[in-house]
Structure formats: structure tokens, C-alpha cells
Amino acid sequence: MASPSIGSNTSATSSTKDRCEMQGAVLYGARDVRFEDRAEPTIVDAADAIIRLPVTCICGSDLWPYRGVSPFPAATPMGHEYCGYVEEIGRGVTSLKRGQFVIGSFFASDNTCPHCRHGYQTSCERRTPVGGAQAPRLRVPLADGTLVATRDVPDADHIPSMLALSDVMGTGWFAADAANVKPGATVVVVGDGAVGLLGVLSAKQMGAERIIAMSRHDARQTLAREFGATDIVTERGDEGVERIKQLTNGVGADSVLECVGTQEAMMQAIKSTRPGGSVGYVGVPHGVTIDGADLFFRHVRLLGGPAPVRRYLPQLIDLVFAGKINPGKVFDLVLPLDQVAEGYRAMDERRAIKTLLRPEETS
Numbered sequence: 001m002a003s004p005s006i007g008s009n010t011s012a013t014s015s016t017k018d019r020c021e022m023q024g025a026v027l028y029g030a031r032d033v034r035f036e037d038r039a040e041p042t043i044v045d046a047a048d049a050i051i052r053l054p055v056t057c058i059c060g061s062d063l064w065p066y067r068g069v070s071p072f073p074a075a076t077p078m079g080h081e082y083c084g085y086v087e088e089i090g091r092g093v094t095s096l097k098r099g100q101f102v103i104g105s106f107f108a109s110d111n112t113c114p115h116c117r118h119g120y121q122t123s124c125e126r127r128t129p130v131g132g133a134q135a136p137r138l139r140v141p142l143a144d145g146t147l148v149a150t151r152d153v154p155d156a157d158h159i160p161s162m163l164a165l166s167d168v169m170g171t172g173w174f175a176a177d178a179a180n181v182k183p184g185a186t187v188v189v190v191g192d193g194a195v196g197l198l199g200v201l202s203a204k205q206m207g208a209e210r211i212i213a214m215s216r217h218d219a220r221q222t223l224a225r226e227f228g229a230t231d232i233v234t235e236r237g238d239e240g241v242e243r244i245k246q247l248t249n250g251v252g253a254d255s256v257l258e259c260v261g262t263q264e265a266m267m268q269a270i271k272s273t274r275p276g277g278s279v280g281y282v283g284v285p286h287g288v289t290i291d292g293a294d295l296f297f298r299h300v301r302l303l304g305g306p307a308p309v310r311r312y313l314p315q316l317i318d319l320v321f322a323g324k325i326n327p328g329k330v331f332d333l334v335l336p337l338d339q340v341a342e343g344y345r346a347m348d349e350r351r352a353i354k355t356l357l358r359p360e361e362t363s
Helices: 059-067 159-165 168-178 196-205 219-229 237-247 263-271 292-295 308-323 337-346
Strands: 018-031 032-039 047-053 083-091 099-103 137-140 185-190 212-213 229-232 253-258 273-281 301-304 335-337 357-360
Touching: 018 168, 018 301, 018 337, 032 047, 032 337, 059 337, 083 159, 099 159, 159 168, 159 308, 168 196, 168 253, 168 273, 168 301, 168 308, 185 263, 196 212, 196 253, 212 219, 212 237, 219 229, 229 237, 237 263, 253 263, 263 273, 335 337
Parallel strands: 185 212, 185 253, 212 229, 253 273, 273 301, 335 357
Antiparallel strands: 018 032, 047 083, 047 137, 083 099
């Protein structure tokens, strides 16, 4: 998915208030993320809500600007994954009340426009990036359409999984849905980050019979198998494609989930798919080009983009409460929010799959 914290609706240096009342993560340059004073969020529009975040996290897509690959404005507040407690609502908000536990998506949406009604809320006509979530509190625009309240306030053990729903689980689910995963299908997952691993979990929930995870890392392979992977392929590129063909008797997979965003990953996904099969691509593309003539003769369907997480939230929330999924397992590093820079370093160096940050703790 895109990195909506870039160019977000929150400024690191200005606010309707003159005082800074909280601290959060701000990116200044490549590998230069700081924990510093930030303005307290306030109601700007009647459709806004302010939520308190018991946890927050770092997304794999945050690493693109962190590494200097994607451009970003100076002093950008970081973070776009969130869940928490409603503290304030604008006078136009009608479906929420203070104290409710809510989950939202990295793009705010009204959930009423034609694109939203077709289930593509990340293409909403009023789409607005939600950013600055690596902080104790967050302003969410279009709150009625964006936020989904849980039927009960989740206990502490469930909160990491609820946070995962706001992006990586919703994105993994969209990848599987876009790839047309069906009961009995053979599925390949390209990418062993949090989204790829939760793509494995999603494919398992959708009834896939065989799930081939492509990974070179022992810890990620272990979690992939726990989530439902039946096979592990360590090869990449054309060697990886050849190994997939060997495992599928030369046919290829019914469904392939591309969860990286590089040229190699996209071509590996397309070439691993059988004629008539589908690729769901959710890795933020960087330098990806596709040969139209080559694709034409492959008979492969492609569907992807920023995941419409809002479409899936009610179903995914129910699955977490029912104990059928535990996507919070992708958080293998937990730090106080003031150690956010170490969280980025750990993910950048692949020492961690995904970092959970706790705003209420300090080191």
C-alpha cells in the first residue's frame, strides 16, 4: 500500500494550538527519524474524530521514505496504522461516541460515494490520507465513514491484532481476495514481510489447499507455516519461478499474492501464475514495468492497489474476536514509542518483521 503519512493531514510544525502537548515520530531525512514534540491533534472539520492510541507501529511501506527511496516533505509525522479509543468527535459525527474502541484505514473515506459502495474505499471521491499515527493521539477525518467500532472493548491481548487489521492484515486479505483465492486453490505468496505472512493467513482462511510461501528467513518461514503455509521456496527470480513450476507439475499457481513491490517480485508473481490464474498485487510499486505483449499471451489476471481495508474491517474484527485469526503475531519487536528510531533500524536491517510501539511507556 502507499505510505499515506507522506503529505498527511498533520503537520509537525504547525497546529491550531500554539503549544506542543505530545511527542511522536517525525522523519527528517533518510534514516533520520526522531521522537520529538508534536502538536496535539484538534478537531478541524465537523466530520473529524480524535482517538487515543494504546499502541501504534511501523509499516514496511514506511521504510521506503526512511531509506530515502520515496520523496517526502521535511519534518513529516510518521505512521498510518491505528486503533484506539474515541476521545472527541466533531459536531457532524453521528455514528460514534466517546469511549468506543475503533479501527480505521490509512485512507479516510466517506463510505457513501460510488467507489465506496463498490468496496473500493481507498478510491473514495473524498479520499484523505491519514498520517501521524506514531504518536499518542490522532485526528481521523471523515470519521463516520472511516472508523469501525468494535462491539466490545477488546482486552489487552487482542489489541495488537486489532492494530494489524488497520493495514497489514487488511492488505494481506485484499491480496488474497484480488488473487481470487478459492477453496482448494494452490496459492503462492511472494514476500515474507508482515503483509506477505498475513497473506498466507488470509489464503488459509479462504480455504486454499496448498500455500507456497517464498522466504529465505528461518523465523519468517516458521511463522508462515504457523499461519498455514504448506511449502517454503527460498529461490528468487527465475529460479523461484522454476521451483514453483516443479511443485505444481509444470502448471503454476491458481493465485499469486505479490507483497513486495519490486520488478523482480512482480515478474516472479506473474510467471508463477497458471494461464487463467490471478495475481493480487499490494506491494507499493517501485520501478515496476510490465511488457504488455508478454502479459497478453500469459492469460493472467492482475488486480491490486491500495487495499480497501474499510471493506473488510467488520469481517476481520469478528474473526479476531472469534479466535480464528491472530494477526498480531507479526509483531516480533515491542518498544516504547520513544525508541521508535530503533524500531525503524530493526525493520530496515531485517532484525524484526514488524515493530509494535507503546505510547504510554517510556524507556
